[in-house]
Amino acid sequence: MARVGPGAGEVTGTGTMDTQTQQLMRRVPSVDAILKEPELEGLAVQYGRKPVADAVREAVATIRQELLAQPPWRGRPALASRGHPGLACPDEGIGDLVAPSNRGHELAPAQAGDTHDTQGQDALATDEAEIRDRIVTGAKEQIEAVMRPFYRRAVNATGIILHTGLGRAVLPAAALAQIQQTLGSYSLLQVDRQTGKRSRRDERIEWLLQRLTGAEAATVVNNNAAATAIVLNTVAKGKEVIVSRGQLVEIGGSFRLPDVMAFSGARLVEVGTTNKTHPRDYENAFTENTAAILRVHPSNYKIQGFSAEVPLDEMAAIAHRHNLVMIDDVGAGALLDFSQFGFEPEPMLADSIRQGADLVTCSADKLIGASQGGLVLGRKSLIEAVRKNQFARIVRVGKLTLAVLEATLKLFLDESLALREVPTLRMLRRSAAEIREHAERLAAQIREKDVAAAVATTSGFSEMGSGSLPAQNLATTLVAITPQRIGVDVLAQRLRRHETPVFARIQNDQVLLDPRTLRDGDDEIVIQAVAAALAASE
Incomplete structure (x- = not known):
């Protein structure tokens, strides 16, 4: 039977690293070696070599810390699926950065009669590829999480039309087009075309407001x-x-x-x-x-x-x-x-x-x-x-504000055009029948996912938000979700942590979705987010 004690491979009281851990540590690839992986080379081209290298260093450091923290090798899991806490990104919703294929992967514990050296050598022989995969996966997820836009699309299912936390007004298509045209090149910001001299940057805004x-x-x-x-x-x-x-x-x-x-x-x-x-x-x-x-x-x-x-x-x-x-x-x-x-x-x-x-x-x-x-x-x-x-x-x-404001104000030169093209006004104009039909359709599509929840429609109210039109509401029809295995707070949090965050309301132990503030393409995101949130373990 294998001897247990100093010299058998474990860390001694003096802090000496056991022999097998030393051998395993030598199998951790260098940062330069990992950077040559095709997946990471592509990310280096896309995001720059330095941020990718930084992510690799963190992944390597995390793996080393995990290995050093392991007990003597016999019977221990090979890189247990505890995630990469050192790779956490300050972006809500990133979650565990361990690749799904690696989660739960452990070596079988040593059986009676196995020798310590044989078990260790077998583990060492099989873990080098896993270590490399874990580092590549961790670095890849870290860099993608860091480089993902923080100020990105979200789904507003709260029914609050001007939601301050979600950016208030959704811009008209005309404003988005003018942003693309104006900010993608040099633009007429503060110069007179006739004289070539400096002019006032608010001239066009003034002209529009005078007429309006x-x-x-x-x-x-x-x-x-x-x-x-x-x-x-x-x-x-x-x-x-x-x-x-x-x-x-x-x-x-x-x-x-x-x-x-x-x-x-x-x-x-x-x-x-x-x-x-x-x-x-x-x-x-x-x-x-x-x-x-x-x-x-x-x-x-x-x-x-x-x-x-x-x-x-x-x-x-x-x-x-x-x-x-x-x-x-x-x-x-x-x-x-x-x-x-x-x-x-x-x-x-x-x-x-x-x-x-x-x-x-x-x-x-x-x-x-x-x-x-x-x-x-x-x-x-x-x-x-x-x-x-x-x-x-x-x-x-600056020019961004001026471009958006000009494009939006021009729509108000014809009230019918503003009512049709300004998203804030379109949401206000949605009829009760249209919203009710939307809510019933959305509820049915969620139920088709066989979710662990009661899904129904109920009457409710939308509001303007952002300190506008206080104490006044608009009648609406809501999708009401009553989860069976998790609490409403957990469900709402999971919706917010979805890849495209979904924000809803909580009331009377239900998560409420208001179709009034849903945009084109939002329904599919909501359905996927709700299904995923209710399917996840508690």
């Missing part, structure tokens, strides 16, 4: 918070701005209007109460240091019941009687009447201009359906002052 809203002038910055800040800094730095207490909003990320005002250099003067503000509250707040009145549309909350606010045209009249600037922050920014979708009337940019606002600000990526941006419209002299503000350089937008 009736404003004298307009410009664009990188978001509505920046638009509000630069407007206040331009007209009221070091001076007072009057605001109703009921409009001191907090937007996403804990950014509060009083903080934005403080950053701009304007001094906040609160008037009225949370639920009621009257004209006299504004009249009584004026001092010789007052520069403007600011109205903030409560786009992300709603005060109902015993409440009152001063209409914009009346506020503007008060401001102009005192030679003050009337600023209207409309938030979500509507270019058409949203009551046609069943919502309560939302302030339209053209209405704000018509009712006397001197400066109007709003987001471009909410109800307009473009990419992130902040629009500033109003009197020409004030817009020129905003452009000359040194802060304008800090919040200036």
Whole structure:
């Protein structure tokens, strides 16, 4: 019988590596040798040699650590399928990086009467190829995981049309085409074709907004918070701005209007109460240091019941009687009447201009359906002052934003075209019958996969999201999934971790899918993701 003890091959108390482990370690290929594998050579051409080499080094290091951690060779598994923790990528959903063909592969334990040396030699003879395969597989999966786009496609099955976490508005096809054309080459960004001299990069956006809203002038910055800040800094730095207490909003990320005002250099003067503000509250707040009145549309909350606010045209009249600037922050920014979708009337940019606002600000990526941006419209002299503000350089937008915004705004020159081509508006226009038929079809296709869950349809509500049209919902039909072997939280997480992430809602111990926000091609992804998530072991 084989002797067990120092000299028999195990690690001694002094930390000496056992002989068989030393022999096995010598069979771990070098980084250079692994890089010559055809699969990795191809990846090196695609992604560059350095990131591929880094992935190989991590894979080699992980294998060495596994071998060193093994107990004496007799009866131990050859590279047990524990994955490559050292190769984990900070991208949710990558999961175990061990190739499926290698999972669960173990050497049979030594039988009674086997000699330690014979078992070890047999294992050493068969493991060199496996070690190489494991390194190649680990490196390949690591580099592909690292190089896979983080900002990539996801499926929005939540029914939240403007989902901030999922990128808010889906861009129109016209905007995508203009991105391809404009950013794939040099472009007319800030040059006059007639003179060859430098021009304003917002000229085209101004032209479109003038026609869409009736404003004298307009410009664009990188978001509505920046638009509000630069407007206040331009007209009221070091001076007072009057605001109703009921409009001191907090937007996403804990950014509060009083903080934005403080950053701009304007001094906040609160008037009225949370639920009621009257004209006299504004009249009584004026001092010789007052520069403007600011109205903030409560786009992300709603005060109902015993409440009152001063209409914009009346506020503007008060401001102009005192030679003050009337600023209207409309938030979500509507270019058409949203009551046609069943919502309560939302302030339209053209209405704000018509009712006397001197400066109007709003987001471009909410109800307009473009990419992130902040629009500033109003009197020409004030817009020129905003452009000359040194802060304008800090919040200036680039050619990507301008290209998307131009293409999207052009669609609104004909409302019927916007309703047909802007995805945000198309989702709002979907009929109850269309959504119900979609939900029933999707539920039936999921049931055909023989999943371990009850799948049915139920009535529910979609919402606008991103602080737009608060406390207002649209009736919809949902696909309701009640898993039988796993919890709803586990199912929802597995859907998010799918190769193309699928985001759903959880309510009443069910995972809910809303067809309203599903795009072309999303159904197949959802069906595959649900089937895979429910088929996986607990």
